[in-house]
Amino acid sequence: MAPHTEQLTRPAVRLAGLTRSFGGRTVLDGIDLELPAGQFTALLGHSGSGKSTLLRAIAGLDHGVAGGGRLTAPERVSVVFQDSRLLPWRRVLDNVLLGTDGKDAAERGRAALAEVGLKGRERAWPGELSGGESQRAALARSLVREPELLLADEPFGALDALTRIRMHALLRDLWQRHRPSVLLVTHDVDEAIVLADRVLVLDRGRIGLDLTIDRPHPRSYREPVLGEYRERLLAALGVTEDHQ
Numbered sequence: 001m002a003p004h005t006e007q008l009t010r011p012a013v014r015l016a017g018l019t020r021s022f023g024g025r026t027v028l029d030g031i032d033l034e035l036p037a038g039q040f041t042a043l044l045g046h047s048g049s050g051k052s053t054l055l056r057a058i059a060g061l062d063h064g065v066a067g068g069g070r071l072t073a074p075e076r077v078s079v080v081f082q083d084s085r086l087l088p089w090r091r092v093l094d095n096v097l098l099g100t101d102g103k104d105a106a107e108r109g110r111a112a113l114a115e116v117g118l119k120g121r122e123r124a125w126p127g128e129l130s131g132g133e134s135q136r137a138a139l140a141r142s143l144v145r146e147p148e149l150l151l152a153d154e155p156f157g158a159l160d161a162l163t164r165i166r167m168h169a170l171l172r173d174l175w176q177r178h179r180p181s182v183l184l185v186t187h188d189v190d191e192a193i194v195l196a197d198r199v200l201v202l203d204r205g206r207i208g209l210d211l212t213i214d215r216p217h218p219r220s221y222r223e224p225v226l227g228e229y230r231e232r233l234l235a236a237l238g239v240t241e242d243h244q
């Protein structure tokens, strides 16, 4: 692995003039963006604004989609989706180990499961896990590859509010320990503010707002100072709020 200092200075992702369109309709319209190595970034935008399209482009999962521009991304990229995408016919540990090799793979898989709070569930079937546990397993599966970049497309979107808050703490904790670059796609302005150090708003195919959230962690939804960030983000999303 590259030395830590190099990781901090080298951008993990670099996009220059990235365009993507479907059936002649432009969804991404010349995006220029750098994500520094080790940064936790959230991506907001209206439904249909192209968040998943951008994430899939960075993940290299958009073969056959029309577009152009330049894109540089790290070699080791993991993607987590809204549904865990665990294979139901494989036990949890085997799901985590899918596609990994090496003598110590099983050991690393067990360690990753322990890290996400699933110690003891290695031999469970995915159908025996709750929604939150399934997403924990999905996170373990992504971590076991020690990704340089973790792409997460609404990973907590299907979870109840309480589970989501627990998962926020877990994700932030995992990020702290492993320090991948993270790009988290979310609909939830508060989720973005509480978790990310930088929040991007995708608007009409471009980055409409690029906001640094310079506040210490852990953050609480109730911190009044976060309200200012919320207002700026909501304004960029075209949402007006009647404030107290």
Ligand SMILES: Nc1ncnc2c1ncn2[C@@H]1O[C@H](COP(=O)(O)OP(=O)(O)OP(=O)(O)O)[C@@H](O)[C@H]1O
Pocket (backbone or CB within 6 Å): 022, 023, 027, 045, 046, 047, 048, 049, 050, 051, 052, 053, 054, 187
């Ligand atoms: N494979 C595809 N074929 C045709 N159109 C597509 C395809 N993928 C995305 N689109 C279109 O591109 C636009 C952006 O979609 P995308 O899924 O990236 O948006 P999004 O911001 O992630 O939306 P949401 O928040 O609702 O998930 C939408 O209008 C969608 O219909």
